[in-house]
Amino acid sequence: MQPQSNIANIEWRDGQPFASNFQDVYFSSDNGLLETDYVFLQGNHLAERWLDSELQTFNIAETGFGSGLNFLCAVNTWLSTSPENAKLHYMSAEKYPLSLHDISTALNLWPQLKTVSEPLLAQYKNLISGSNTISLYDNRVQLSLLIGDATACFSKVTSQVDAWFLDGFAPAKNPDMWQIELFQQMARLSNATTTFATFTSAGDVRRGLTNIGFNVRKRIGFGKKREMLVGNFVG
Template identity: 40%
Template sequence: MTTKAPDLEWLEGDVPRAQGFDDTYFSRAGGLEETRHVFLKGNDLPERFHGRKFFTIAEFGFGTGLNFLTTLTALRTVSDAPALTFLSFELYPMTDDQLRRALGAFPELTGLAQDLIAAWKPEPGWNRLSVDGAQLLVGIGDARTLIGELRTQGEQGGQEDIFIPPVDAWFLDGFSPAKNPDLWDADLLKAAASLTAGDGTLATYTAAGWVRRNLQTAGFAVEKTSGFAGKREMVIGRKV
């Protein structure tokens, strides 16, 4: 099995759009600001980093790596920053050149982006990278299959299983549920809930009713809150 890069169209010069999913990787109104509003603020970050020795974030859809790099930037502002594990899934990993062009839209991330691209050699299955002291674990392939190989530390498992700390915060960032329903599948979200810490949280830009119901069935209490830019609503949640 080999990896397959996404087929991209570039809007306004530097906003990548996945032609296979008819959706952009980040908001044309500002990708960095969108990540800060939806995923960081939606999970009470970086405030929750304080006083923690370790913190684990997981997301569906690594994409350009923007969420990861924005999180690292926020982590740098915390004097007592925890050791970060960042877990992500990606079916169509970008090439170095695609990442470089997409992340070039964010000059404030240049140094971290260069570190990520230097380490970026995605292979099918699980890839362990270290960027700016954080552990990045990226599963290349179908998230619905790969998530079944994960176990939280302390669980029993086989030799092929990947052990991770319980997830403290989820960034649910697949393409639009209408265009990519696989990443919002009820069974996938149940598997995500099973990996989540007792006080774990989630945030997502979508407020689709069937996604909220799947999250509730999976074991999260969810609520709608103000979305980013022109989007009226998004969803935040907590494990129950």
């Protein structure tokens, strides 16, 4: 994978990945799987939206692919809810990709996702910097793994986004990512049916998304987190 210097620097704390450079976790130590389902899938009402028998394609965009847990959970739900001929396009920007060894170790924590994680890992090892296309389930799922800064990556995207997964470490620990330029790219790629969900309830994020045209609501957070944000584009 290129460039090597951008590979994530991981420590293992109680068997869970921890980002040394950001001093933050990849997912909740309470239960990463339930957190993803609650914050990102339920926060965007995905299971309900995917039951639509007329659905043809659905585009998710994520900031921070990390261990791929959000992706795998989304794929799992997609396969059990969406019409069989519909296509999920999952675009995820990742500035500091995990090495194959680290992502494999992280995903070993979820044996229940093995049927999805194995085909992902088989293609992950051929990653290059820039845009990587990974196709799963006869192209019923396409992952565009964009290696680079989220704002720069999304500035090159042209397809409209149906749901945003705003991950990417806490804004206080990763202020460089949570900038107005990222929110501007989100607005450019959103329409009247676009939703977003994020684990954070930081005031700067709430105001930034509101200013750019999202209707932002607070919701009870997962585990120890008091609140999180969800919303839809109205701008």
